[in-house]
Amino acid sequence: MTTLAPTPSSSPAPQEGATAVVARHVAVVSRKAVVASGVLTLLLALLVALAPHAGLARFRFSSETDLFRIPSVAVPGQTVAWVCVVLAVLVTAGMALLVRAGRRVPVVLSALLAVLLVVGFLAWAGAGSDRDFPVVRLVGGSVLLAVPIVFGALGGVLGERAGVVNIAIEAQLLAGAFTAAVVGSLTDSPWAGLLAAVLAGALVALVLGLFTITYKVDQVIVGVVLNVLVIGLTSFLYSQVLVPSADRLNSTTRFPPVAVPLLSEVPVLGPALFRQSVVVYLMYLAVPAVWFALYRTRWGLRLRAVGEHPKAADTVGIKVQRTRYVAVLVAGGIVGLGGAFYTVVSVSSFGKEMTAGAGFIALAAVIFGKWDPVRAALAALLFGAASNLEGALSIVGAPVPSQFMLMLPYVVTVLAVAGLVGRSRGPAASGQPYVKE
Amino acid sequence: MKLELRGITKRFGALVANDHIDLRVEPGEIHCLLGENGAGKSTLMNVLYGLYTADEGEILLDDEVQRFTGPGDAMAAGIGMVHQHFMLIPVFTVAENVMLGHEETKAAGRLDLDAARRRVREIADRFGFHVDPDALVEDLPVGVQQRVEIIKALSRDARVLVFDEPTAVLTPQETDELMAVMRRLKEGGAAIVFITHKLREVREVADRITVVRRGRIVGEASPTSTDAELAALMVGRAVELTVPKEAPRPTASALEVRGLEVTDPTGAVVVDDVSFTVRGGEVLVVAGVQGNGQTELAEALVGLQPASGGSVTLDGTELLGRSVRQVLDAGVGIVPEDRTHDGLVGAFTVAENLVLDRTDGPPFARAGQLQLGLRDRFAAEKVEEFDIRTQGIDTPVGRLSGGNQQKVVLARELSRDLRLLVASQPTRGVDVGSIEFIHRRIVETRDAGVPVVVVSTELDEAVALGDRILVMYRGRVVGVVPATTPRDVLGLMMAGIPQTEGASA
């Protein structure tokens, strides 16, 4: 006899269940990192081989005012470049062996490769120049260029962790920069500008939240459109209002650099990292603060729960929409802070579209940093360094067209999202509105 | 704590999901809510749990009327729920999942994970669960995940516990253990609501049975009722309990699978050295508890998952390594497990879905252009033939009911010249009328001399439909047995104990 019983109405995904019960495992490792490393190493090798440079490359490590002076180093550029290429080949081969043996490639190896490639490139580019690379300025400049990207990436991490993809980082940076310029000029206080920028970033976030959380519009679309909207608004107001009365509305007092006692005397890193303005120090604080909030507090636990499985969070009494709103608003404020950097630290006036795509790079840093605040900040620093190379090379008069150096951070981003990230997994519910029927 | 529902009515648009439902559950009682899929059981429990707001009626706990604006209120009032789809965050640890929503904190707002760990251990010890508070939920077997759900509910001192279809993902042995846990909770004075559509479980554990059909309570039954009585009450008419079919007449055609191995992206071997043969004119049912590699097996057969080893030959032609397109062209019909996700494009019309895998060439496409007239005639024909209840062939398929959606998939696949049919969970989430229809069509396909592979987690379906049953456990074949094999033996096989041992045990 055979019985007919209705079947479960559910449609679970048994694949994942299966991984939990099976006994046997074989290692699976992504080859992407090896491929990307190989490509980059090959590019450097081609550069060094096809356009050899004779002469010494000089690196300067300290400035006149330092307590501890480190002598400048001069190395034969072409030789050092080749050494770096060989070492990079070895590192790549090591990665390949690890992958073949079914092991994961440690982050250290990737970082080592990046350092080798950068040093090799600088040695090649600086060879034969009569100027030397100011290493302090290289590092310090990288940090400075990275500031808005770091703040943007922190905001992006918070938003996505709560399930809201924030393509509008660019808009929030721009709104922050604009507001900081206007309020900073009117009050003649950079602090007021900073505060206003936080509010402006949060305001853009509020619009983002309204459309994505309340009205459940596609998050990517809203983000893209918000960018256009804020670019349009700030440019309109800039031409219509700021330009006619630039003295009153668009000339801020900037934050002065403040040297941190002791720390600023550390060779190389001290002057680069600890003779900065207050916004940079806020950045140093913001990264661990966001990390702590996300992983160690009730707020962060709930925020991540809402981004991973909103329904589950709802069933334990967490208000999903409110949690997402708060996360998005806090994130917007943080990004706005980064926007203020443009007009109360970097320069003292607002200019049309002055953020120039930093928000998009921050977005890439979020992904590259695997939705982790610390890693995302490090990724942002990498992009800052890539942007800074152009300036560094123009100092020594390197033979690389400046356009290619300007292109570098964007190429790095493409390589990062396509190659190096590997099998990264974002918050499961990121991008999905929570529909409670 | 005593639970009482009075006149609960919940409407979605014009559909009345719950129509004046009254229910009383005493402390120390297991009250079974029995009903078909779509009968409104889960809706009712979501109302009870504060996820939905009832349009009419009230909820009483110990004779006090409750107002729930969200699950938080329900939990605070002492209602706990073990959800059908576990409400656990996969990337959180057990302790984090248990503490979520009522976290204790230390100085500077830091989470007190130690307190949560202690709470997990304490409850786990009380029930003899072995659960590591620091394990990531996604790494745990399904049965253990369910225990985490139970711990979660108990950690908030729930006095009313709702189990929503808890056995769907469990082996018979795990089901038995769950029953034991439920009895223990009952003895501890909890009021338990057990939602299911599985008749045997009901009779085994229930103190009282309430049967729900089409949103209404249609009657109470006693645990001593027979399967047929309960089924008739549940479905509303005498149910055709058997699939009428003749003895198989094997043909020369055959699907041969040898040493098939599938590895998932994380490196787990999910199909491990699987070999079997299906002859034309025969239905082989791949049975097993959900998540033991059946899905991956079916997907590997049709080229949806790359196999890491072995061979699959259909009438001597190797299928492995081919694209899905080539597999389809070789005459393989695919009924995927999750029709809304893999089988249909919800926004496409019925007609478009009926030719979804046939637009690469004649007759439905010529010179890169779709032949719409032909397609529409074909669609009208199939709607008629398969009794697809739709307003028209231009209706988006997403608006059809589950059973009619499945008929669209089946109509599409069976209307091609098949040399093999692979159907995964062909009747999941389908109403009883459609189940009978779908089973009949599958048997007809068999009788036309086509080898048929059906993947089913429902033992009843396996026994009804199959000529032989292949039982999988942890990616391996436990055994291939005739469909006449006793249920208890099949049950043990699903827990990984081969037939011989099972028989001697």
Next chain:
Amino acid sequence: MTTPDPYAAGGAVAPDAVPHNPATHPSPEADPAGPPPAPVEDDSARWRAAVHRVFAGGWAVSVGAVLLAVLAGSVMIAFTDEGVQEASSYFFARPLDTLGAVGSAVGSAYAALFRGAVWNFRADDLAGAIRPLTSSLNFATPLIAAGLGVAVAFRAGLFNIGGQGQMLAAAAGAGWVGFAADLPVGLHLLLAMVAGIAAGAVWAGIAGVLKAFTGAHEVIVTIMLNYIAFYGISYLLATPGLLQAPGSANPKTPAMQDTAILPRLLGERFTLHAGFLVALLAVVLVWWLLNRSTLGFGFRAVGENPAAARVAGIDVRRTTVVAMLVAGALVGIAGTTQVLGTVTTGFSYDIDAGIGFDAITVALLGRSTPWGVLGAAILFGGFKAGGSTMQAAENIPIEIVLVVQSLIVLFIAAPPLVRAVLRLPQPQARPRRRATTREAAA
């Protein structure tokens, strides 16, 4: 974890669902599938349902969105107008002055917009009067093509934000053939167009390949490719022997040769060129592609449900790459017509003129259908033409057009918001009640 979000499956039911006839629909949905759409009570309700759909559906919302956005634009104009600011300084003394100033500021702004976009009522002759209209169509030409490029990608589930880069690549390709090659009339133009379209396709194809084979999100990749194209073009324009005009230090190409220039449609007095016809042809082609071709069927299937498309034997990776190639080719038409029709005297790295981003708003407003894109592009072309006049005549920065455009799209994307503001019917509501409220309102 074994539990997919059951709410995701609920998305299969369209929110604006047509009411069901209960007679043909006996079985209720499975529990987790969510509420099924409301049935209609009887046949006589059908007509009301149809009326209801018109107001609850797309067009009323689209028109409402445009109205709201234009209103917001008016507010911006009023707030930043000097006359209004002056009058508002003594608002409490003479409030009417402020209102009058607002009226005159907004009125003259929109009059200028109309004069620049549709009909120049100050012109001496007919030719002068209709010139704004032809100018709008000229502005619409690249918007149509690029909008189609974004729309086709959308339909395949891809968000193509790379219009800028694809246009720049296309401009470089078409421009280089246009000024550097010596070819007979006809062939030269054809070859230049092919080169441009191919360059656009390749540039978008990079994003398609990366998406298909590495999973890199196309939004980020296309944005990055915009910057890479920008600096790449900058390099080419700054390097003698590549794109830079000989003997010049400016980052600008030489003028196109006459044999490569798209002919003017209405004689030399009007700027409207044959690129408009090419764009119209593209509209028809895309309509055929999406609605009649097997390729387009694959695009839409992958865009709506890639998993089901894969099970149905459609190669999702290949479809992704091909969709981006087609999208890039369409955007490439925009870049090509720009350099061969609109700016034939040589171009620089700003030849894209923001069209790549405008195209996104065009595609969204046009709901990613070819005819919708055509309409939206002509509307936005009008905004652009009128915006220039507004800037010249009333000194209102043209960026206001960006603001209005993005607001339109935001409102369109959130129909409930527009309905709430304009008190249009919400689609969930029952038709009968809806009909009565409308009667009451009327």
